[in-house]
Amino acid sequence: MRITDIRAPRGANKKIRAIGRGVGSGRGKTSGRGNKGQGSRAGRDFRPGYEGGQMMLFRRLPKRGFHSRSSNPYQIVNVGSLNKFAKGSAVTPDNLFDEGLIKDKEGLVKLLGDGKVDKALHLKVHRATESAVKKIQDASGTVEILKKS
Template sequence: MDLNTLKPALGSTKQGKRIGRGPGSGHGKTAAKGHKGQKARSGGSIKAGFEGGQMPLQRRLPKRGFTPLDRVEYSLVNLKQLEVFEAGSVVDAAALAERGLIKCACANVKILGDGDLAKSLKVSATKFSQSAKEKIIAAGGTVEEKA
């Protein structure tokens, strides 16, 4: 087999439409553009969102809200979700991502106080709610807040 003998499989390729090449092609005369009008002219295209000169929808609707530049997104984890860890283990972003509790190990993590904790864990996160801190310490664990 040589590269110059390779051909596509039968039926896998189609010939392109040859428009405007006479009446025998079935696409002669108006070249499949219909009769007259903007879409039949050369360069006749209408940009997306154009409503015939009427004020377009994206300009009729009010602008709303803004995106603060200093916003910090946190991945939220509740105390009841930490029950999957063994007693005495270190719980940080990498361990949470490994167990599928957060999407990315590089994320900022905030531990919330929903649920109870029966094990002593060493929990390391970016932020803690006050109730979460109290419950972790009450269970005999330690809290490490990273900046």
């Protein structure tokens, strides 16, 4: 086999449709732009949803609810999912990442109080709810709040 024998897969190279090549081609005269109007002119460029000066649909429809401009920066970890760790171990964001409980090692971690923990763990998180701290302390563990960096 030589380099000259290699070809693109079937259907990879499509023939470009020729426009403006005579009335008989089916794409001649106005070249698929229709007759007159904004779309037929050179330099036509109008944003998606534009309706020729009519009030656009997305502006006519009522808006409901609150849409936060910023997403929640915290990754949630529940107390019940901490039973994976050995008794007395220190649980940091790195350990949580290694166990697959959070997706971003560098991100902020918040501890919530859902579930039960039956081991004494020493947690280092960026935020924790009161119920989560109480459950950890009841299991004779500690919660240290890290500073956001």
